Amino acid sequence: MPAAFYLSPEIYDLDINGVLMKHWQCVTHVSAIPEVGDYVVFNYDRESAIIVRDKDGEIRGFANVCRHRGSRICESSGKAEGGMLICPYHAWAYSTDGSLAHARMMPRTLDKSTLGLKPLAVKVVQGLIFLSFADEPLSFDDCEANLNATLGAYDWAGAKIAFQSTISFSANWKLALENQVECYHCGPSHPEFSVVHGQSSGSEKKLAQMMNAKAEALGVDITITDQWAEKARPGYELSFSDRFPMSGENVCTASRDGAPLAPRMGKFAAGYDNGQTVAYVGVMNHFLCYGDYGAAFRYTPKSVNETELAVMWLVRGDAVEGKDYDLDELTWMWKVTAGADKRIVQENQIGVSSRFYTPGPYALPIEQKTARLSDWYLSALSKAISA
Known part of the structure; x- marks a missing residue:
């Protein structure tokens, strides 16, 4: 989008009061x-x-x-x-x-x-x-059904917090979100992530078929929803979920080498399906589910050029730190990934502040979610201005 959408205090005030405040x-x-x-x-x-x-x-x-x-x-x-x-x-x-x-x-x-x-x-x-x-x-009905179907398979209701952290980005909230929803940057910016996640693999379709077969064998039925952006129901909170494969048959979770880090959760007590689930509530919250742990992410605007990212790691309710999991290893992937995101998003903010910045084209389909996010935002902002 044009630079003013990331730099203008007046637009930021409209973002907060007209676009974001009604969301969960x-x-x-x-x-x-x-x-x-x-x-x-x-x-x-x-x-x-x-x-x-x-x-x-x-x-x-x-x-x-x-x-x-x-x-x-x-x-x-x-x-x-x-x-x-x-x-x-x-x-x-x-x-x-x-x-x-x-x-x-x-x-x-x-x-x-x-x-x-x-x-x-x-x-x-x-x-x-x-x-x-x-x-x-906004009505939470769609989100509740989606979360029960997705996070419920991992029994997040019976989980507990293993660790929480916050990181502050010197950047507008929209740049942080635009980066988060696409994996075009994963290869060059997140080598640690790319080693174990299938989104960065050229054989993603084959890996997904293997994941689905293993999930079926485990009796895991995870509903996929897409009630987000242009498909959103008026008056309802945005809801989205999807399934992605890990990068290989022996890769179980988001760790340094794909090896398990904590006791298996929920329906995955019987084994791993070599996949992950992602679920969104609105535009500021998303949740990653692996067979042995979960990570919840929330973006919070602090000012026109400051955004806070809160990360919460969840493990099975009876898991004991030091016995069932090593906290440093459990948190390593998303600490290093969030740190890299901070760097690239802050550089993005500096770049869009330049008088030489003009918007470029999206790489489709890999940046499709960023395009949808921008379309949703511009529509929501237009409605807020007209109200």
Whole structure:
């Protein structure tokens, strides 16, 4: 796209408020807040949310804004003190259900029932916690069905977080996403990835047939969906999933040499199919499933030229670090790949900032998803401007 779409603060504001805010974001996994009162904080541009496990065990989301004078209540993730979320400014205290429990030095006539934290929409699917800041969020029905069919085969609901990390790109969110959805750059930019993933192989079709045969033998029925971009249903969150082969018959997972790294998950307890599953929710979240571990990715815009990538590694719920898996080896592939993505996306940002930049042609079909992403974005932006 033309340079202004990656450089303009005015377009960035339209992106946030007109295009992205109504979509769902994957905040974390339920294993991050296992006990009553546990909470995580999720920041999205100028907005902030508290996701907390209530006393009834339910997971709830609230705007991280005190109803007194607007202070942020929680700066980082933690545990509610005595079951209360307490604003550090004037010590207004909120129960984990969001209700105002105590407002010090205020009159007894204060109607506390009208001053609870503002609730946010939350969905929990296959152990993943999704949140939307929108007053009227997009329907999550398509995504829920897709995630249950795909991530469900790997029992992500019964998984746990092995590790989490964040990396900041000095680049516009659209450049980060345009890079993420295509594998045209995988060969030159990700040699580690290309060794074990079939997308970079000239024999991908043959490998895919082998993968499908093994999956069938294991009794794995993974639904593939494409309700994304031009096929998206109005009012529904974008949903997409696909299956890709690993690079050879003895390659089981995304590791240095394709050898397994952790105990097998879900239906893959019976063996490996030498494939991987990818699923998308919206445009900012995607999930990679291997037979022994999973990786969840979320892109978050921070400013016109800053984007954060959060990565979460999942393993089987009973897996023990140091005994069942080595953390350095488990995280190696996506640490090195994310590091390379940071470099190439930041160089891309510098390039589109040049007065010599003009948009070039896409290489089809390998960049088809990037073309679809751009078409979707321009359509969504046009609707936001017209609204």
